[in-house]
Amino acid sequence: MIPTQSFQFGTVGSPISNPKKPGGSAGAVLHIAALGLGALELGWVQSVRVSEATCAQIRAGVEQTGVSLSVHAPYYINLNAGDEEWPRARQRLMDAAHYGHLAGARDIIFHPGGYQGKPPAEALATAIPRLAGCVEELRAAGNPATLRPEMMGKAGQLGSFREVLEMATAAPGVQPCLDFAHLHARPGDGSMNSYAEWMGLFEAYGRALGEGALKTLSCHLSGIAYTAKGEKHHLTIAESDFRLDELMRALHAAGCAGRILSESPIMEEDALLFQRVWREVSGE
Ligand SMILES: [Zn+2]
Numbered sequence: 001m002i003p004t005q006s007f008q009f010g011t012v013g014s015p016i017s018n019p020k021k022p023g024g025s026a027g028a029v030l031h032i033a034a035l036g037l038g039a040l041e042l043g044w045v046q047s048v049r050v051s052e053a054t055c056a057q058i059r060a061g062v063e064q065t066g067v068s069l070s071v072h073a074p075y076y077i078n079l080n081a082g083d084e085e086w087p088r089a090r091q092r093l094m095d096a097a098h099y100g101h102l103a104g105a106r107d108i109i110f111h112p113g114g115y116q117g118k119p120p121a122e123a124l125a126t127a128i129p130r131l132a133g134c135v136e137e138l139r140a141a142g143n144p145a146t147l148r149p150e151m152m153g154k155a156g157q158l159g160s161f162r163e164v165l166e167m168a169t170a171a172p173g174v175q176p177c178l179d180f181a182h183l184h185a186r187p188g189d190g191s192m193n194s195y196a197e198w199m200g201l202f203e204a205y206g207r208a209l210g211e212g213a214l215k216t217l218s219c220h221l222s223g224i225a226y227t228a229k230g231e232k233h234h235l236t237i238a239e240s241d242f243r244l245d246e247l248m249r250a251l252h253a254a255g256c257a258g259r260i261l262s263e264s265p266i267m268e269e270d271a272l273l274f275q276r277v278w279r280e281v282s283g284e
Pocket of ligand 1: 072110111150
């Protein structure tokens with residue numbers, strides 16, 4: 001059984017130490033629980049190629065262990081794609097939501113796309129009705145999954161904190177995926193790395209989406225290398241400038257709960273570190 005605490009910790013993609021047998025995503029669910037962690041995000045980042053039988057196996061593991069499951073949809077989704085490309089991009093998101101739901105996931109995380117040379121406000125005005133249409137179609141099919149556009153790490157990518165909040169405010173069934181490493185890297189000046197800055201962010205989040213939304217956060221975390229233009233690549237916490245302790249203290253002070261997934265190169269090792277620091281800070 002997974003730990004009972006406000007946050008469940010885990011990895012995006014199978015842990016590095018995932019055994020060969022039973023292996024795969026179904027094995028990863030069991031392995032997350034065996035590691036003493038409580039969450040897994042299936043990394044369907046290239047494409048969604050999974051059978052209904054595999055989804056049933058994953059779901060059985062989820063029901064057995066109580067691991068909190070989400071899906072990272074393929075990278076090749078762009079809410080601001082041209083009219084010709086959009087149906088293919090949309091299908092990738094809908095496939096991730098369909099098979100994710102069969103596997104027992106309640107949240108589908110995806111990258112919202114790029115500006116394609118448009119002013120950000122125009123890109124957002126294209127993105128929001130498309131997103132709302134996806135949720136409508138899922139609900140009509142009896143799928144309750146929450147779609148979670150991720151906050152992105154480069155200034156040129158659709159997905160600033162404000163833009164993702166706006167998507168979530170405008171479209172029911174849409175909530176953010178908070179990527180703390182991306183939020184730190186995007187300004188490119190080393191900011192968004194202190195207790196006070198995180199507290200300000202959680203206040204804005206609660207104001208926009210309601211206090212209840214702070215209890216069901218879906219987050220990514222790792223160290224990160226960046227330049228003035230934002231994200232370069234992910235790092236372990238130890239080799240980065242990320243102030244893990246200040247983030248955890250702010251999450252605790254703001255009364256947050258949910259799921260935090262490691263995207264560090266050492267995956268579960270850092271997920272276990274996050275969990276240790278959370279327990280120290282929260283006393284859970
Ligand atoms: Zn991502």
